[in-house]
Amino acid sequence: MIIDETLAHYSDLAFESAFAVLVLAFVLLIVEYASSKAWAVQDREAARELVSAGSSSVADAPSVPGRVAAGPRRRSPAERAGNMGRTVLVVGTVLAVASIVLRGLGTGRFPLGNMYEFVAMACAASLALGLVWLRKPAYRSLWVFVLVPILVLMFLAATVLYADAAPVVPALQSFWLPIHVTIICIGSGMFLLSGMASILYLIRMRHPRGEEGTGPLAHMALRLPDAQTLDRLAYKSTIIAFPLFGAGVILGAIWAEAAWGRFWGWDPKETVSFITWIVYAGYLHARATSGWRDTKAAWINIVGFVAMLFNLFIINMVVSGLHSYAGLN
Template identity: 55%
Template sequence: MLAELALYSDRLFMATVLVYVLAMVLHGAAYAIERAPAKAVALVGAGGQDAAPIEEPVEPPAGGRAEKFGGMALSLTLLGVFLHFGSIVLRGLAAQRWPLGNMYEFVSAICLAAAVTWLVVQRRSAVARPVGLFVLLPVVILLFLGGTVLYAPAAPVMPALQSYWLVIHVTAITISSGLLLVPGMLSALYLLRRSGRLAGIADKLPSADALDRVAYRTTIVAFPLFTFAIIAGAIWAEAAWGRFWGWDPKETVAFVSWVIYAAYLHARATAGWRTGRAAWINIVGFAAVVFNLFFINMVVAGLHSYAGLG
């Protein structure tokens, strides 16, 4: 029975990746179609001065088709979220524990949190819908890595992780990491939009101000949860190892990440820093989170070496 649950979980995981990829493709189609009319008009005007004006459109308005593709992409993303959640639930039932005991499960949960965050963001700010392609791209990449390089069979966790603090600390750090993925991408797109480079890609993005505003608001939500996760981890460390803080590599990088995000929020609220400087700080903060997730867990030996890859 448990083996069957694990198999169904893996199948739902694969279905999730497929659905997210299709949603990403549809987002990309909507993004490309929105640029097509401008190019068509430019080609029509290239016939010379004596060319007769064309009063009828060359093709149906792209906005309607782009809206349809975008709506389909959002529907698929929502479907992917349900499949993704089902995969995680079945994984927990198969392993008979909280499904956050190794890197495969951790990455999967982070991606679910990021996908849910994106659905909420676009719901509250429809102007950000074109960003869906760029948000789903890292989600798909992480899920691919999770399902291949990081995959681990459903099994009990080591005794050090058999604690209720696994539910509190690891869940909080997972959700906050998924939340922070979205503003990290938005800040990168903000810099691209603001730079004026790659106009063919950036011209249909929301305005730089809109991207910066959504990134800031999402980080404001994620930062308190990230702070709570670090505090909960310190309490768990005292219960497990007899000290609240020991400057273990993972603890150190987590603290550095917290300082970077605190600096971002301060910079974003400071006159003269509400430009590319604050956005760069936000990107560096997310890079530190990713570094802590992969490099520290998989390469550096420490008390937090629970990747489950060996």
């Protein structure tokens, strides 16, 4: 198989550009988020003015920080930075997807042959799904937190996990590669959104009225959506990712039978993937069980998220098994 070095180089440039653009988006969104305290103070003053002007109660006042019902106001520099950040975020997502497409064209195969390509695909999936799931105004502040693990993963992919464009090992030269691994990538990307939503849900439960609290977590919770909204986001993400991930595990077993002559051999990757799937099944069960559907269920979801990361890094990089295709030197 001939490798097109030019396209492979453009793929690397696109990935590096995507990382730089996403860092810029992150900074712009932080600027918007950091101004939330001033917006909250302004809204409370506007609420008092409405009440004094004849409103029946404070409930008539605006409840969304940064939006005042007393009349239009000029957008602050921070708000404009936030709008720019969301636009830049779209550009970064396009570049991340372009890097994957160029990698595939340059290698003449589906670009999921090593950990670098897997992490790049999972990050692109998280970004694309986030643009869909977090498009509502109530969810936009979550990007500040969702981008943190994505940027960390992209940095690790470009440094520790990077592998030159090359043909895949014979065991991966199968039509099952794009089917099995793509489904796992999409499911993992949705689990990332779900895990972050549960982490923020626990913070919001601890500080339900962040503007009245003290300490870094209280200020962090200032412009987060309410706890119920975060809980619903985590649940909706998991309830879609769960069958996808399960289908990926089943398809992997079918591929294993074709490649190794058995459906299941309790290989470390298979075992931890199954455990991760069971943990998420436990989360969905807890989410529907009285007495467990609040913070207990959220903690189970976070355990599933940690298990997924453990399966990605520790199992691939430390534990030796039949799935050791990290592509690391």
